[in-house]
Amino acid sequence: MNVIIVGASGYSGAELARLVASHPKLILAGIFVSEQSLDQGKALSDLYPQYTGLIDLPLQPLNSSALQFIAQHADYVCLCTEHKVSVDLAPQFLEMGKRVFDLSGGFRLSSDEDYQRYYGFSHSQPELLAQAAYGLAEWNAHAIAKAQLVAVAGCYPTAALNALKPLVNAGLVSDFPIIINAVSGVSGAGRKANIATGFCEVSLKAYGLFNHRHSPEIARYLNHDVLFTPHLGNFPRGILETIYVHLKEGVSSEQVTDAYQCLAQEPLIRLLGDKIPSINGVVNQAFVDIGWQQQGNMLIVMSAIDNLLKGAAGQALQCMNIAMGLPAHFTLVGGQHD
Known part of the structure; x- marks a missing residue:
């Protein structure tokens, strides 16, 4: 093509x-x-x-x-x-x-x-x-394959939705809003010159409180209310999200682990269990790293991606692979080209 x-x-x-x-x-x-x-x-x-x-x-x-x-x-x-x-x-x-x-x-x-x-x-x-078909490759391949117009998923939503959809779809999450605390490298702000996003000017800082454009995107495709707060960090690329989930009464750690098994065979999803993901683990790779730890009804889920690869270009390539009838991860296995 x-x-x-x-x-x-x-x-x-x-x-x-x-x-x-x-x-x-x-x-x-x-x-x-x-x-x-x-x-x-x-x-x-x-x-x-x-x-x-x-x-x-x-x-x-x-x-x-x-x-x-x-x-x-x-x-x-x-x-x-x-x-x-x-x-x-x-x-x-x-x-x-x-x-x-x-x-x-x-x-x-x-x-x-x-x-x-x-x-x-x-x-x-x-x-x-x-x-438009929503271009979240692991979750919407059937629609992507048929669509003339694909709206490739946003970077923050890619990390959040892959981390949360297994739990919501399994019916494990209470009605409380899910709190998403996300940090992105400055490449997420784009290449155009801007003093506020210049590398020497950037400190770890929240922005877009209550009205960031990715909030409705996450809520729409998760079908659950979220409170999403993004931050800009003083590093070039990568996203790390720390997500706070209130589970329904009596949900066990085994149920949480079982819910994530729907992603176990996805080549670009790495389920880390109780290990904590890091930005260094995904930079220049097309993976989503997901880890979680539970205490009672509280669950902390952590999700890391490279915002320019899995959060943008890599996901667009997955969508094109799907459109061609190829495996979505073709040429992206291991995050590098074979």
């Missing part, structure tokens, strides 16, 4: 370009940025020297000629763009008959009201919200 990446100069886009370029069943047919981008005309390897000799393609402006090229040559279009930009672009590529994999949040929620509240804009394509 010929793959086009729009927004390839950002961290997630560049990571995805690397994954596609190394994939034996995919061809990286073109990489694009906005017409206003200062990166247009540069090779991706100019921005990311580690890709020298692997991805020396130029970053082309997304103009009318580019759209004609995409119409003629692309099978899959991956959008690594701002949320509202994805909402504007996706219909154009769908009308061309392309399968679209959107790494933004443009199609993850259920209504225009949600977008006005959590994203700050009115959604111009509300009819596509019902059509």
